[in-house]
Amino acid sequence: MAGRIRDHDWSTSPLGPVEGWPAPLKAALGICLNSSYPTAVYWGPELRLLYNDAWRPVADDRHPWALGRSAAEVWPDIWHVVGDQFAHVVATGKGLSTFDQMLPMRRGDAVVETYWDYSLTPIFDERGAIAGVFNQGVETTDRVQTTRAQKFLLGFGDLLRAGSGPDVDPDAILHSALDAIGGHLAAARVGYAEVDHGAAPTCHVLGDWRSRPDLESLAGRRYELDRYGEPARGEALSGRVVAVADVRTEERLSGGPVEAFGAIGVVANLIVPIARDGRTFAFLFVNDDRPRRWTQREIDTAQEAADRLQLALSEARATARLRESELRSAAIFGQAAVGMAEVSLHGRFLRVNDAMERLLGRSAEELAAATVEQVTHPDDRAESKSRMAEASATGQSFEFEKRYLRPDGSLVWAVTNVTRLVDERGRPSSFLAVAADISERREAERVRALLVAELNHRVRNNLATVQAIARQTRRTVRDPDAFEKVFDARLMALSSAHDLLTREAWSSASLDEIVRLVLAPYASERPDRIAISGAGVRLSPNAAVTMAMALHELAANAARFGALSVSEGRVDTAWSIDRENEIVAVEWRETGGPAVSPPTRRGYGSRLIERGVAQELGGEARLEFPSEGVIFTFRTPFSEKVAPQ
Amino acid sequence: MTDRPLSGLRILVVEDEAMISMMIEDMLIDHGVTVVGPAGSVAQALAMLDEEEVDGALLDVNLGGEKSFPIADVLTEKGVRIVFTTGYGESGVGARYPNARTLQKPFRTADLESALAHFPGPRGSGGAPEG
Numbered sequence: 001m002a003g004r005i006r007d008h009d010w011s012t013s014p015l016g017p018v019e020g021w022p023a024p025l026k027a028a029l030g031i032c033l034n035s036s037y038p039t040a041v042y043w044g045p046e047l048r049l050l051y052n053d054a055w056r057p058v059a060d061d062r063h064p065w066a067l068g069r070s071a072a073e074v075w076p077d078i079w080h081v082v083g084d085q086f087a088h089v090v091a092t093g094k095g096l097s098t099f100d101q102m103l104p105m106r107r108g109d110a111v112v113e114t115y116w117d118y119s120l121t122p123i124f125d126e127r128g129a130i131a132g133v134f135n136q137g138v139e140t141t142d143r144v145q146t147t148r149a150q151k152f153l154l155g156f157g158d159l160l161r162a163g164s165g166p167d168v169d170p171d172a173i174l175h176s177a178l179d180a181i182g183g184h185l186a187a188a189r190v191g192y193a194e195v196d197h198g199a200a201p202t203c204h205v206l207g208d209w210r211s212r213p214d215l216e217s218l219a220g221r222r223y224e225l226d227r228y229g230e231p232a233r234g235e236a237l238s239g240r241v242v243a244v245a246d247v248r249t250e251e252r253l254s255g256g257p258v259e260a261f262g263a264i265g266v267v268a269n270l271i272v273p274i275a276r277d278g279r280t281f282a283f284l285f286v287n288d289d290r291p292r293r294w295t296q297r298e299i300d301t302a303q304e305a306a307d308r309l310q311l312a313l314s315e316a317r318a319t320a321r322l323r324e325s326e327l328r329s330a331a332i333f334g335q336a337a338v339g340m341a342e343v344s345l346h347g348r349f350l351r352v353n354d355a356m357e358r359l360l361g362r363s364a365e366e367l368a369a370a371t372v373e374q375v376t377h378p379d380d381r382a383e384s385k386s387r388m389a390e391a392s393a394t395g396q397s398f399e400f401e402k403r404y405l406r407p408d409g410s411l412v413w414a415v416t417n418v419t420r421l422v423d424e425r426g427r428p429s430s431f432l433a434v435a436a437d438i439s440e441r442r443e444a445e446r447v448r449a450l451l452v453a454e455l456n457h458r459v460r461n462n463l464a465t466v467q468a469i470a471r472q473t474r475r476t477v478r479d480p481d482a483f484e485k486v487f488d489a490r491l492m493a494l495s496s497a498h499d500l501l502t503r504e505a506w507s508s509a510s511l512d513e514i515v516r517l518v519l520a521p522y523a524s525e526r527p528d529r530i531a532i533s534g535a536g537v538r539l540s541p542n543a544a545v546t547m548a549m550a551l552h553e554l555a556a557n558a559a560r561f562g563a564l565s566v567s568e569g570r571v572d573t574a575w576s577i578d579r580e581n582e583i584v585a586v587e588w589r590e591t592g593g594p595a596v597s598p599p600t601r602r603g604y605g606s607r608l609i610e611r612g613v614a615q616e617l618g619g620e621a622r623l624e625f626p627s628e629g630v631i632f633t634f635r636t637p638f639s640e641k642v643a644p645q
Numbered sequence: 646m647t648d649r650p651l652s653g654l655r656i657l658v659v660e661d662e663a664m665i666s667m668m669i670e671d672m673l674i675d676h677g678v679t680v681v682g683p684a685g686s687v688a689q690a691l692a693m694l695d696e697e698e699v700d701g702a703l704l705d706v707n708l709g710g711e712k713s714f715p716i717a718d719v720l721t722e723k724g725v726r727i728v729f730t731t732g733y734g735e736s737g738v739g740a741r742y743p744n745a746r747t748l749q750k751p752f753r754t755a756d757l758e759s760a761l762a763h764f765p766g767p768r769g770s771g772g773a774p775e776g
Contacts, residue, residue, distance in 0.1 A: 456733065457707065460731075460751065467668065467751040471668050472664070540709070607667060611667070615666065616685060
């Protein structure tokens with residue numbers, strides 16, 4: 001610089017030719033030029049600038065133009081800071097030192113934040129007046145920004161960690177991260193987008209942060225990357241950072257892309273891709289609404305932040321998915337209509353749902369202190385235990401029907417399905433038991449079995465009854481034609497009694513109906529010769545059958561030999577209830593028939609009438625044969641078989 | 646039947662259905678058996694056993710809803726052989742009374758004969774009990 005200063009044309013400068021420079025200036029300049037430290041001398045009222053070689057980087061692109069010019073002319077961009085500092089030194093005569101002073105300096109087309117350590121020292125002339133300022137200093141931008149970036153990244157890590165945990169919300173993490181990045185980079189907009197590769201690759205902006213509310217948000221939108229030019233489509237999508245200081249003057253951009261960026265208010269653009277194997281799947285973008293030269297440090301910081309953000313997001317999403325799936329499982333577990341329980345390998349209840357509590361008749365708290373064995377019916381314990389042991393060893397699910405024991409002693413049938421669960425390392429951890437109450441089905445099966453047995457019993461007894469009728473008929477009626485007639489009539493009487501009982505679901509039958517039904521065939525021609533009267537009496541099924549058969553024998557006998565064999569004869573059938581003595585009395589009286597004489601031998605009919613009725617219904621039955629007509633009387637106390645209605 | 650005639654045996658008949666009991670009675674009488682009863686209920690049958698000695702018994706398992714087992718218990722205690730008649734099949738009866746026979750209704754005369762064939766002879770005639 002010494003040569004340059006010497007050769008400079010100072011003739012038009014207020015400093016005048018070098019030879020005429022005052023001694024203090026020469027002395028100061030001497031020190032300056034001999035110093036290896038960045039040093040400048042500002043001289044005279046206008047603070048004309050002289051500097052050494054080490055100071056040249058400070059001037060940057062203002063060298064060599066700045067030489068000999070006034071400080072205000074050289075530093076219009078930072079004069080609002082340094083102008084006051086110069087004035088202060090000149091006014092007070094005291095030196096000034098400042099460290100990491102921020103100076104928003106114009107560099108190229110852009111204004112950038114720069115940081116400096118420097119001192120301003122007054123230079124006095126021979127008369128003791130301040131004639132200039134001696135300046136030494138170095139740029140500390142790099143150190144300041146390094147420290148800031150480190151601090152930012154430390155804080156960023158804390159921020160992401162704070163967002164994690166069981167209640168993690170990926171959206172909240174994204175927004176607080178973008179907020180932090182935007183603030184740190186002092187950008188206009190910062191956003192995060194995921195890439196959809198395809199014929200026309202698009203990106204989906206998951207969220208963005210803006211420095212001012214009037215800046216448009218891109219969040220939730222999809223953008224076709226082709227529309228933003230080759231750097232966005234080609235480089236960014238293959239994992240390379242794209243840093244554009246000014247999209248309007250960037251040589252790789254023109255026409256459509258410039259307009260596209262303009263439409264979303266972007267002047268400076270930084271795309272930091274997150275890629276795997278050279279293929280970008282997401283990216284962080286940083287926009288500014290003024291030209292901005294992206295420093296390597298900013299790019300590095302953005303890359304570091306983007307990587308960490310992507311990692312935190314994917315973890316958060318995995319956690320959220322897991323939580324959602326757990327919540328869904330819990331909902332299924334809790335709201336299922338079937339009983340569900342998680343049971344330890346030793347058979348302890350770990351958790352149960354509401355349906356299981358209802359099924360077992362015990363609260364979750366009670367079950368927590370119980371084992372499967374304790375709530376299983378003693379008869380099913382051995383099988384339950386051995387099946388669980390087998391499932392534990394083999395991992396095979398099993399299903400079987402078992403009885404559970406409720407605290408009140410009642411039992412409940414349930415079809416129980418047991419599945420062995422394993423932990424994340426594949427080791428058996430517990431059982432999942434699902435149980436559905438099948439008591440109703442079991443009860444229905446039991447009732448059906450009873451009904452089938454009862455039906456079998458009835459059918460067999462009926463066959464035996466028919467067999468008895470056939471055998472007894474054959475004993476007294478030898479002629480085949482006569483046999484058929486008598487047997488058929490008896491079978492019909494039996495069938496009528498069954499019809500009656502079936503109508504009443506085999507509960508009981510009314511005596512009145514039995515009498516009318518059995519006598520109907522004989523009353524059809526001459527209804528007036530058969531009188532039927534009596535109070536309401538009900539007979540049990542077997543009693544009804546026997547009474548019907550006895551009445552049939554009486555009527556058939558009357559039709560062949562007695563009152564119903566002649567037109568003048570009649571039969572009075574009457575019964576009464578003696579409630580005081582709890583007795584039912586039945587009477588069959590024939591009149592107007594041929595003279596009767598007692599039979600020489602008792603046949604099946606009379607045995608059935610006398611013995612059968614008494615045996616089946618209880619009480620006394622008597623068959624008498626006065627000459628006026630047959631009389632049958634039957635008296636029996638109230639019983640399960642015979643009772644007033 | 647010829648080597649062990651039923652003639653002279655006293656057999657209790659318990660059957661609640663009159664027509665069936667009459668048939669059984671006739672079957673037995675035809676073989677020279679003296680019928681005790683028939684009884685239609687447990688109470689009736691037990692009352693008869695208080696009064697009379699029997700050589701064997703034909704018991705309907707189901708007597709209008711009640712089981713005839715109390716009668717069977719008394720008979721077993723007395724060492725009297727039993728033939729059950731039932732519409733249900735043999736379930737439960739065989740295990741409870743291993744020495745008893747069971748006849749399913751309806752049965753033939755021949756079935757009744759062979760069931761009764763294991764009865765010892767008339768009391769005091771020295772027939773060896775089975776078992």
